Amino acid sequence: MGSLPVLTSSKSETQINPNDLLNLFKSQQKYLNYFFQNLDLSQTLSFTQTLLNSQGTIFFTGVGKSGFVAQKISQTLNSLSIRSGFLSPVDALHGDIGILTSSDIVVFLSKSGNTDELLRLVPCVKAKGAYLISVTSTETNLLMGVCDMNVHLPLERELCPFDLAPVTSTAIQMVFGDTVAIALMGARNLSKEEYASNHPAGKIGKSLIFKVKDVMKKQDELPVCKEDDLIMDQLVELTSKGCGCLLVIDDDYHLIGTFTDGDLRRTLKASGEGIFKLTVGEMCNRKPRTIGTDAMAVEAMQKMESPPSPVQFLPVINDQGTLIGIITLHGLVSAGL
Secondary structure, three states, rough: OOOOOOOOOOOOOOOOOHHHHHHHHHHHHHHHHHHHHHHOOHHHHHHHHHHOOOOOOOEEEOOOOHHHHHHHHHHHHHHOOEEEEEHHHHHHOOOOOHHHOOEEEEEEEEOOOOOOOHHHHHHHHHHHOEEEEEOOOOOOHHHHOOOEEEOOOOOOOOOOOOOOOOOHHHHHHHHHHHHHHHHHHHHHHOHHHHHHHHHOOOOOHHHHHHHHHHHHHHHHHHOEEEEEHHHHHHHHHHHHOOHHHHHHHOOEEEEEEEEEEHHHHHHHHHHHHHHHEHHHHHOOEEEOOOOOOEEEEEHHHHHHHHOOOOOOEEEEEEOOEEEEEEHHHHHHHHHHO
């Protein structure tokens, strides 16, 4: 195997001038402010209302950097339960345009509005009967004349010293698209639960979807014992189930209390050899924190961490006090919460 090259500093190395970097950020802020100050609200409102009223799919298309922005905006809408997709202008001309219907909207994202690939796509989209919207940054362009609606994104200039590299224009496109997406989210009254259902693998989604019953241990996984059992006879049960506790129950499986490995250490220190004669019921906590099966898993975590001191588990009981399961901090962390 080869080794990594040793990085050494040299006085001849090119260095970033901190003042130059700061000035670039200030310039970008100025150009973005120009966009905000000059954006036509009536155009933006018409655009947003049109997307809101869409009965089909909202497709975004673009070339190069604008294409990447178009994909991102589409993904944002999908995450908000708004049907959207990215239509590659090249692939569309080789079969992908077959996905379009007359109830769809196609948003053409382009700084110049004169991109050849987009202009070639226009008559094909029209033939499908879809509604065309151009979102451009030049005052006059070819897309404006062939689309049903146009939105102008004011651009003072690119941050690039040559006014060429699309960095400010793409930032404006992203801000515009994502802001409109959130406006649509508000207008459609998307609930937190609906949003979470679209993000089941992420921490946000799990915290709003997972309930205690989804992550708790139950049945044979529970470290149960009776209150008359001797502590020393239950050491295997205490240590083998990975919960750090015993759940003390009666004959009807009603929860009486809990006995933890911490309780074991304290009892051993206080009683010495007397521990061999002590029952679990004599030393258990008869007022443990508990939780129900339908409580949110994140609520269980909050309950574990609440004063006067944090705990590592919560017995899960029903309305009659019957033991149903146990939820542990380790289980919540393993579930990604």
